[in-house]
């Protein structure tokens with residue numbers, strides 16, 4: 001295997017309440033190399049989503065990382081602060097969520113949501129972001145990108 005892009009080692013997450021601690025992700029190990037595509041397979045409730053959300057640190061307040069490492073291009077993401085993690089997420093590492101109908105906010109235009117991510121992660125101006133968003137809309141096969149954006 002080529003050098004790992006993502007290397008997960010003895011990684012654990014737990015959910016806590018006042019009385020007890022339950023293990024959600026139980027000491028997992030895997031590595032993903034450059035241009036490698038990996039599918040995580042398991043029955044419903046086995047922890048596929050929890051594994052991915054834990055790696056990206058998109059966890060509810062009650063869930064905490066309890067140990068191990070998530071090396072992304074050599075950097076251990078476990079231990080990064082919120083601001084540092086926000087810089088990794090969205091630009092260098094992204095999630096395609098399971099429920100397509102809830103991935104976009106229905107009260108905002110598609111354009112607003114696309115350009116927000118482009119401005120935040122690529123440092124583009126609003127006008128540049130609009131052009132990039134329309135290009136992406138065109139590239140996925142929609143006609144009339146300006147209309148779709150609005």
Ligand SMILES: Nc1ncnc2c1ncn2[C@@H]1O[C@H](COP(=O)(O)OP(=O)(O)OP(=O)(O)O)[C@@H](O)[C@H]1O
Pocket residue numbers: 015024042043044045046047048049050051060062063
């Ligand atoms: N916030 C939470 N508090 C307690 N338990 C949780 C929490 N979130 C998820 N779980 C539990 O963690 C386990 C793993 O759930 P997860 O959603 O990761 O499964 P999955 O493999 O993605 O399932 P599916 O194939 O249905 O998407 C489940 O038993 C679930 O109930």
Ligand SMILES: [Mg+2]
Pocket residue numbers: 048049050098
């Ligand atoms: Mg899931």
